[in-house]
Amino acid sequence: VSSKSEKRRPAGAKARTLNRGRVLEEALALLDREGVQGLTIRKLADQLGVTPMAIYNHVADKKDLLETVAKAVIEGAQFAQPGGEWHERIRNCFRELRRVCLAHPSIIKITQMPGIAPTAVFHPMHITLAALEEIGLSHQDAMRAHFLLLNFVLGQVSYEVYGPYPDLDPANSPLRGNFSDEEAARIAPAVQVEWDFDAAFEFGLSVILGGLNALHSCHDHPTS
């Protein structure tokens, strides 16, 4: 990350000393360049001009490597914004989470890999909880609302990174066997409208925050 002359390496030549920072830095670069499948202990060692086993002096195992890289990226976020209403603070919080995830698209895939515990994504929790308890939600409901928001945001980012599924492309006629002709006809108009990820994201946040607001102003849920 820091590009001061701590260890200037002349473009491709191997640096002489390894440390945890350089391993993680190069892992993130490799991840951005070749994706999750391309981030391999052996390729990483190659990239660092070192034997695969040298990596293990700075990292416990591959799981540790992946978790640490993901954590570093997410901790680059500035979740806490100064003021604003409760819903605006929550919005900013999750906008920021989305932003840092999209800056390194493969990060979100790491957090979804079996065996990886992406605990860093919980970081904005204290902001959500504080804002929601401010409008009178119980600890329990605030926690549930936080997971609702988090699941939506991470799911959207993931969908955003994988890109629209070809099976939803109406050019593939009966939508590749997932729908009957009748069903396909019914969803066709909705599928054809152009998809704007930013707008869909803001829409989702609005709906959730609106629902939470309704929960707060009147105490029987209109749809339960």
Next chain:
Amino acid sequence: VSSKSEKRRPAGAKARTLNRGRVLEEALALLDREGVQGLTIRKLADQLGVTPMAIYNHVADKKDLLETVAKAVIEGAQFAQPGGEWHERIRNCFRELRRVCLAHPSIIKITQMPGIAPTAVFHPMHITLAALEEIGLSHQDAMRAHFLLLNFVLGQVSYEVYGPYPDLDPANSPLRGNFSDEEAARIAPAVQVEWDFDAAFEFGLSVILGGLNALHSCHDHPTS
């Protein structure tokens, strides 16, 4: 799936003929028994008493195998329920999606693996869209609402399968470095309340459906 005497195999002995159905059936069994890491072409072949390469006569590659198994499980769902109000139809739809996913917990991990296109999860889409357009949402908003619901449901199921993260256990004192002492103190009461997945799921659906309802009854979002 069918247990009629099509090819009764005497408990561990290898059957004489292989077909796509038996491959998929055994793959699902192996998945349930050993998880996503345990489902391997070679172990699957072992289980079927056959050489690894024999699998490839009935399945294009591992990606095809995983996608087909996931699809088969999800297609076991009964999404379409007879009547009920618009929000009740949507609720039933996603309850059913959650149910079939939880019946084979590793399925959700497959749908999240990089390179796998879990298109079968889109199946309930036509029901959501129809219900939402019934209350006056545009094609565009209906589509966005569908993805909001889907992302929430899949995210919740995933969290449910992985189990609560140890980093959120307040027993691990400063919540293992993800929170400052101050933040940890603020979230502690919320983290300590017992977590009920069923209740959290219904809460999330209620909030989203409540938000959608508000969108429908008055046209400026109270929180935008």
Next chain:
DNA sequence: ACCTGAACACCGTTCAAGT
């Protein structure tokens, strides 16, 4: 304390050969 080299126990998959 850190790095190397060879090896182990696995993967998915290709290919030529059998029936």
Next chain:
DNA sequence: ACCTGAACACCGTTCAAGT
């Protein structure tokens, strides 16, 4: 048409050895 056996190109990781 379907199965086999050997091989290839990879993985993550252990271990003993070097400095």
